[in-house]
Amino acid sequence: MxxxxxxxxxxxxxxxxxxxxxxxxxxxxxxxxxxxxxxxxxxSLPLRRRDNCPRTTGVxxxxxxxxxxxxxxxxxxxxxxxxxxxxxxxxxxxxxxxxxxxxxxxxxxxxxxxxxxxxxxxxxGLTVSASKPLINSRLTIPVLVTFLIIGVVILGFVLRVYNISELPAGLWYDEADNIIRAGQIHASPLNTPVFVPSTHLPSAFLVPIAMLQELTGVPW
CATH class of the missing domain: 1.20.120 (Four Helix Bundle (Hemerythrin (Met), subunit A))
Structure with missing residues (x-):
């Protein structure tokens, strides 16, 4: 809360x-x-008593x-x-x-x-207990689910980026507008506005698209 x-x-x-x-x-x-x-x-702050004072009430x-x-x-x-x-x-x-x-x-x-x-x-606290291993060697169900989700995300990313300049053949008008605005951010990143004038939406979500344009090298 x-x-x-x-x-x-x-x-x-x-x-x-x-x-x-x-x-x-x-x-x-x-x-x-x-x-x-x-x-x-x-x-929690781990405190330890001294061995020579086992009966003291204080710590x-x-x-x-x-x-x-x-x-x-x-x-x-x-x-x-x-x-x-x-x-x-x-x-x-x-x-x-x-x-x-x-x-x-x-x-x-x-x-x-x-x-x-x-x-x-x-x-x-950045300290890690020495008795607790940093990496759990056992392959449990949460670990398998985590790897599965990572694999699905990577697969979806590859399928979406592959031939991105040709696929899909068309976009809805708001998606096309986002692509155009992302291209403008890619062309002039230092002039990125806070809000997109055409959609009145924050422009932060367009920055990863502009970065993807830079990585793929295609002005899509």
């Missing part, structure tokens, strides 16, 4: 920003980010536990630092979009998203 609430707050903050309510949009955005971080900020930190504690503090500090960096980059991206500096705005947006994606892992 915390993640859904955070995403809802972020969505509302974007809408408020679109309507020019900047002073209300920024606090709403930060509330959404904090809600998402709270949902990921659940971890004493050994050398290993002290290292874990300092590592967790470092991870938490790095996580909050990335939160601040992501917020600054997000605000900078909004301001650059208003000034029609699309290239720098998209770069700020991309780096802000990358920074915020790392934060839950830092808050959760």
């Amino acid at each position: 915390s993640i859904l609430s955070g995403l809802a707050f972020i969505f509302v903050s974007v809408k408020l920003w679109d309507y020019g309510l900047y002073l209300i949009s920024l606090p709403t955005f930060f509330v959404g980010i904090i809600a998402i971080l709270i949902s990921a900020n659940k971890y 004493s930190l050994g050398s290993e536990s002290s290292k874990i504690l300092w590592l967790r503090l470092t991870e938490k500090a790095a996580g909050w630092f990335l939160v601040v960096v992501s917020a600054i980059l997000s605000i900078s991206g909004f301001m650059l979009f208003d000034r029609a500096a699309h290239g720098a705005a998209w770069a700020s947006y991309m780096f802000s998203m990358l920074a915020i994606l790392v934060v839950p892992f830092l808050f959760r």
Whole structure:
């Protein structure tokens, strides 16, 4: 629920920003980010008693536990630092979009998203127990299903990309418009708008199509 609430707050903050309510949009955005971080900020700190004090009621930190504690503090500090960096980059991206500096705005947006994606892992903890193997050697049903889904996605991608300049023979008008707009993004990526004028849709979903045009080398 915390993640859904955070995403809802972020969505509302974007809408408020679109309507020019900047002073209300920024606090709403930060509330959404904090809600998402709270949902990921659940971890346990393993503590170990000293062997020479088995009957003490308190918990004493050994050398290993002290290292874990300092590592967790470092991870938490790095996580909050990335939160601040992501917020600054997000605000900078909004301001650059208003000034029609699309290239720098998209770069700020991309780096802000990358920074915020790392934060839950830092808050959760990057340390892995030595007794727990990183890779499970047993081939279980979830592993088989995962490989099956990956295979289906790869097969669908190959079939869709194969002879893409000729197949399919025609497209519906909105799909054709998306292809044209993706071609414009491919031709001038630094001038990518936030919204597509013809469909009034966000242009972010057209960026992978433009990247695919670059990979295939065909102006389709």
